[in-house]
Structure formats: C-alpha cells, structure tokens
Amino acid sequence: MLIKIMQNVLEANDNKAAELRAQLNKQNIFVVNLISSPGSGKTTILEKTLPLLAAKNIRAAIIEGDIATDKDAKRLEPFNVPVALINTDGACHLESVSIEKALQSFALDAIDIIFIENVGNLVCPAEFDIGEDVKVAVLSTPEGTDKVSKYPLLFHEASLVLLNKIDLLEYLDFHVQTFYNDVAKIHPDLKVIEIAASKNIGLEEWVDWLEACVEKKKKTMRHD
Amino acid sequence: MLIKIMQNVLEANDNKAAELRAQLNKQNIFVVNLISSPGSGKTTILEKTLPLLAAKNIRAAIIEGDIATDKDAKRLEPFNVPVALINTDGACHLESVSIEKALQSFALDAIDIIFIENVGNLVCPAEFDIGEDVKVAVLSTPEGTDKVSKYPLLFHEASLVLLNKIDLLEYLDFHVQTFYNDVAKIHPDLKVIEIAASKNIGLEEWVDWLEACVEKKKKTMRHD
Numbered sequence: 352m353l354i355k356i357m358q359n360v361l362e363a364n365d366n367k368a369a370e371l372r373a374q375l376n377k378q379n380i381f382v383v384n385l386i387s388s389p390g391s392g393k394t395t396i397l398e399k400t401l402p403l404l405a406a407k408n409i410r411a412a413i414i415e416g417d418i419a420t421d422k423d424a425k426r427l428e429p430f431n432v433p434v435a436l437i438n439t440d441g442a443c444h445l446e447s448v449s450i451e452k453a454l455q456s457f458a459l460d461a462i463d464i465i466f467i468e469n470v471g472n473l474v475c476p477a478e479f480d481i482g483e484d485v486k487v488a489v490l491s492t493p494e495g496t497d498k499v500s501k502y503p504l505l506f507h508e509a510s511l512v513l514l515n516k517i518d519l520l521e522y523l524d525f526h527v528q529t530f531y532n533d534v535a536k537i538h539p540d541l542k543v544i545e546i547a548a549s550k551n552i553g554l555e556e557w558v559d560w561l562e563a564c565v566e567k568k569k570k571t572m573r574h575d
Numbered sequence: 576m577l578i579k580i581m582q583n584v585l586e587a588n589d590n591k592a593a594e595l596r597a598q599l600n601k602q603n604i605f606v607v608n609l610i611s612s613p614g615s616g617k618t619t620i621l622e623k624t625l626p627l628l629a630a631k632n633i634r635a636a637i638i639e640g641d642i643a644t645d646k647d648a649k650r651l652e653p654f655n656v657p658v659a660l661i662n663t664d665g666a667c668h669l670e671s672v673s674i675e676k677a678l679q680s681f682a683l684d685a686i687d688i689i690f691i692e693n694v695g696n697l698v699c700p701a702e703f704d705i706g707e708d709v710k711v712a713v714l715s716t717p718e719g720t721d722k723v724s725k726y727p728l729l730f731h732e733a734s735l736v737l738l739n740k741i742d743l744l745e746y747l748d749f750h751v752q753t754f755y756n757d758v759a760k761i762h763p764d765l766k767v768i769e770i771a772a773s774k775n776i777g778l779e780e781w782v783d784w785l786e787a788c789v790e791k792k793k794k795t796m797r798h799d
Contacts, residue, residue, distance in 0.1 A: 388612045389697045389726060390718025418698065420725050441728065443667060443698040471725070472698050473613045474642065474667040493717035493740065494614025501644050501695070502613060504665065516717065522746060524773065549748065 364479055367447040371454065371482030381464045381568045383561070384483035386505055388498075389471030391491040392515040394423045396548045396557075397466055401430040403558040404464070409565055414453045414467040416445040423468060433457050444475035447482055463565050473498070477505035485510035485564070492516045492525040499533035506534065511542045513557060518547035588703055591671040595678065595706030605688045605792045607785070608705055610729055611713035612722075613695030616739040618647045620713065620772045620781075621690055625654040627782045628688070633789055638677045638691040640669040647692060657681050668699035671706055687789050697722070701729035709734035709788070716740045716749040723757035730758065735766045737781060742771035 375382055385393050397413065404411050412433040415424040424436040435453035437445060445467065457465075467483060469476040477486070488509040490498055493516060499506045506512065512534065520527070534541050544560065546553030599606055609617050621637065628635050636657040639648040648660040659677035661669060669691065681689075691707060693700040701710070712733040714722055717740060723730045730736065736758065744751070758765050768784065770777030 388614060388695070388718075389722055390612060390715075417725060419727055420721075422721050422725060441698075441702075443696070470698065471612070472667070472696060474665075474694065474696055475699065478665075491614075491717065493715065493743070494612075497644075497646050498613055501641060501646060503643055519717070519743070519746060522743060 361479075364446050364448070364481075367451060368480040368482040371447055371451060372484075375454075375459075375465075375482060376568075378459050378462075379569050380459060380462055381561075381565045382467065382483045382485075383464065384467045384469060384476070384481055384486045385489065386469045386473070386476045386486055386509070387471065387489035387491070388473045388494055391471075391489040391494065392548050393468050393471070393489055394426055396489065396513065396515065396546070397427055397468065398430070399548050399551060399554055400466075400558060400561070401427070401432055403554060404561065405430075407558070407562055409562060410461055410463045412457050412462045412465045414445075414450060414465060416449075416468055416470045418442070418470055433462070439470055443470055443472050444479050445469050445481050446479055450481045463569075464561065473502045473505055477502075477508050484568070487511045487513060489513045489515055492519050492523055495524075496526045496529045497533075499530060499537060503537050506537050506541065509538070509541060511544065511560065514543055514545045515548055517545045518550050518552060585703075588670050588672070588705075591675060592704040592706040595671055595675060596708075599678075599683075599689075599706060600792075602683050602686075603793050604683060604686055605785075605789045606691065606707045606709075607688065608691045608693060608700070608707035608710045609713065610693045610697070610700045610710055610733070611695065611715075612697045612718055615695075615713040615715040615718065616772050617692050617695070617713055618650055620737065620739065620770070621651055621692065622654070623772045623775060623778055624690075624782060624785070625651070625656055627778060628785065629654075631782070631786055633786060634685055634687045636681050636686045636689045638669075638674060638689060640673075640692055640694045642666070642694055657686070663694055667694055667696050668703050669693050669705050670703055674705045687793075688785065697726045697729055701726075701732050708792070711735045711737060713737045713739055716743050716747055719748075720750045720753045721757075723754060723761060727761050730761050730765065733762070733765060735768065735784065738767055738769045739772055741769045742774045742776060 415436045437449045486509045639660045659680045661673045710733045
C-alpha cells in the first residue's frame with residue numbers, strides 16, 4: 352500500500368513535470384536543474400555565471416530551492432535577474448508542483464534560461480523530474496574521489512558535471528584519473544568541465560556550453 | 576492519506592528505534608549516529624578514531640550505511656573491528672529496521688561502542704531515530720560557513736559537531752566566527768570540536784569525549 356502511494360506521488364510529480372516541460376518548450380526556455388551536495392558551490396557558480404550570460408544578452412532567471420532561509424536567494428538578488436525562492440520546510444528535494452508556482456512569478460517571455468538550484472543533497476533531487484532540460488551535477492574536489500561510484504544515480508542522470516574547486520587539488524587527496532574512470536563506467540558520454548568558480552577558472556567553457564544549449568533550443572523550436 | 580501513511584512509517588521506525596535503544600542500554604553499548612554531507616570526512620574520521628580507541632581498550636563496531644558500493648566498509652576492514660554494511664539501494668537515510676539486522680551480525684557482549692555511519696546527506700538522516708545515544712554532525716570547512724543555518728534540523732538534534740578539514744581554512748572563505756554564532760542561535764549548548772582528521776589534528780579531544788560517553792554509560796547502567 353505504501354509503495355502504491357509512493358508510485359502515485361512520483362507519477363503525479365512526473366505528469367506535472369511533463370506539463371511544465373511542454374509549456375517551457377513552447378516558450379523556448381532552456382531549464383537547468385543544478386544538483387550537488389551542500390557546499391559544492393552551486394550558488395557561487397550562479398553568482399559567477401549570471402554576469403557572463405548577461406554579457407552575451409542571454410536573459411536568465413533563478414529558482415532557489417532551500418530547506419530554510421533565503422540566504423542563497425539574497426546572494427543572487429544583486430544580479431538583476433528574477434529570483435523565486437522555494438523554502439521546502441524540511442523536504443530534501445524540489446518537486447514539480449513547487450516549480451509551477453515559482454514559474455507563475457516570472458515574465459516568461461523575457462527569459463531564455465532558468466536555473467533551478469535544487470536543495471543541497473546528492474541523493475533525493477536526482478529522483479525527481481521537475482521539468483528541466485538537463486540535470487547538471489556539481490561535485491567539488493574536497494568531497495573526495497569516490498562520490499561518482501557512491502552516488503551513481505545523479506551521475507547517470509546528469510548531462511554535465513562541473514568539477515568545482517579544482518584550485519584546491521594540491522591540498523587534497525583527490526585522484527583525478529579515478530574520478531574520470533568512475534564517470535566513464537557509470538555514464539560514458541558524460542561531459543565534465545573542470546572549474547574553480549570562486550577563482551573564475553573554467554567558466555568560459557561552461558558559459559559557452561550554456562549558450563550552445565540556449566541557441567539549440569531556439570533553433571529546434573523554430574523548425575517545429 | 577499519504578500523510579497518515581508517512582506517520583505510520585515514522586512511528587514504526589521510532590518504535591523499533593526505542594526497542595533497539597532499550598536493548599543496547601541493557602548491554603551498556605554507547606551508539607553514535609554519524610551524519611554529514613557526502614565527503615565531509617566521516618570514514619576518514621573513523622579510520623583515525625579506531626586505533627585511538629583500541630589503544631584505550633575500548634571495543635568498537637561499525638555499521639556502514641551506503642546507497643551503493645562497499646567502499647567505506649572496505650576502508651574500515653583493516654582495523655580489526657566488526658563492520659556491518661547496509662546498502663540502502665538508493666534510499667537517502669538509514670532506518671531502524673536495517674540497524675536491527677546489522678546488530679544481529681555482532682557479538683554484542685564484546686562491544687563498548689557502535690558507530691553508525693549514515694548515508695552522506697545533511698537532510699534526511701536527521702529525521703530518523705535509529706536507536707542511537709547521540710547524533711554527531713560532521714561539517715567540513717570547504718562546505719562553507721552557512722550550512723548550520725541552512726540545514727538547521729541536524730544541528731538542532733546533534734550532541735556534538737566535528738568541524739573537519741580545519742587545516743584548509745587558509746585556502747577557503749570560511750568564517751569561523753559566523754559558524755559559531757549560527758551554532759549559538761540554533762543550539763546554544765552544542766559542543767564543537769575542531770579537527771583535521773586526515774592530518775591527525777584535534778582527534779585527542781574527540782576520543783576523550785567518546786571515552787567519557789562510554790564510561791558514563793557503563794556507570795549509569797551499574798546503578799540501575
């Protein structure tokens with residue numbers, strides 16, 4: 352009985368996600384679901400990414416998922432993009448019904464890309480479709496080499512990994528080759544970009560990747 | 576209906592946890608539920624702690640919670656203590672029914688302390704009583720200053736915080752005073768021990784704390 356009800360919850364979530372995806376596709380908006388452990392650097396990555404996108408005339412909006420507090424949302428306020436905050440009040444991941452509400456606060460025809468910063472958690476967010484085009488996993492080098500094999504679902508589902516805090520490598524026991532070997536085992540096509548967001552390292556490749564995604568989305572829709 | 580069933584699940588978990596706690600109390604075994612984000616250093620802390628406890632003739636056992644793989648369990652095998660592995664197969668936290676099974680694999684009359692290394696997750700494990708005497712939260716400095724206020728439940732529930740990777744402070748933007756202020760707001764009595772497990776810094780205070788807990792447990796039971 353519990354299992355059946357959990358299935359219903361997941362089904363309801365996925366149906367709503369499919370609905371949101373169809374709506375956002377119609378409006379040519381590219382959606383990134385950003386997932387990582389607490390403290391891997393998701394918000395810092397957004398702080399550094401927003402000005403680079405603005406310089407390319409790509410119009411972004413943010414949905415901030417947090418268990419408690421508006422700290423991350425406040426950090427992104429100065430960047431002059433719409434920021435919608437979802438406090439999950441203890442829940443360990445975002446669901447599509449909250450995303451729907453957040454979207455209603457945006458002027459969608461003035462947006463090219465939406466970043467959804469999920470709750471800091473390497474496990475649960477990977478299980479819930481929230482209408483995104485891609486899941487981007489952030490892994491930071493201080494978390495250790497073994498995270499890809501220990502938390503395989505996210506790395507299986509992700510379209511891109513940002514390997515963050517690469518500037519700390521010399522102080523850590525992180526084995527870069529083992530990391531790449533584990534990625535190759537779990538998801539052979541998975542793209543990795545090495546960055547150090549707080550030091551502005553590697554961000555150009557990441558922003559070029561985002562730009563290509565946004566462009567591709569617009570072209571795809573034009574041919575529909 | 577879903578809410579009622581979730582309550583039943585939590586109730587069943589808590590009832591089983593109370594049962595385990597009563598059993599472990601009778602046997603004077605002190606139980607630590609170790610909780611943190613992925614990569615904060617729980618396994619490394621155990622690797623460094625086990626020899627120090629052995630030197631004090633404190634007999635330890637480990638229950639390893641992992642979503643997939645036996646990597647952490649394998650790392651602890653060389654320390655000549657009983658290690659029981661629970662693979663949660665995707666689940667984001669341990670529950671007391673799994674702990675009961677793990678305990679059945681131990682010779683409990685030859686154990687003074689059990690460490691339960693929970694799934695790497697700052698959210699869900701804090702919600703589930705698994706029969707422990709104390710929750711010990713591990714937070715590592717690369718995760719950032721804001722984690723206490725952003726994930727308040729764990730720090731509210733914990734009896735001790737190990738602030739790990741303190742050796743990296745000079746390379747990071749971690750504000751020690753803000754961290755302590757946040758701790759004081761959420762849980763004024765919460766004890767903090769600063770450590771760098773991989774560098775053997777601060778471990779003596781941690782092991783002394785454990786020893787005092789084990790001793791207290793034995794004395795309490797003698798007077799019952």
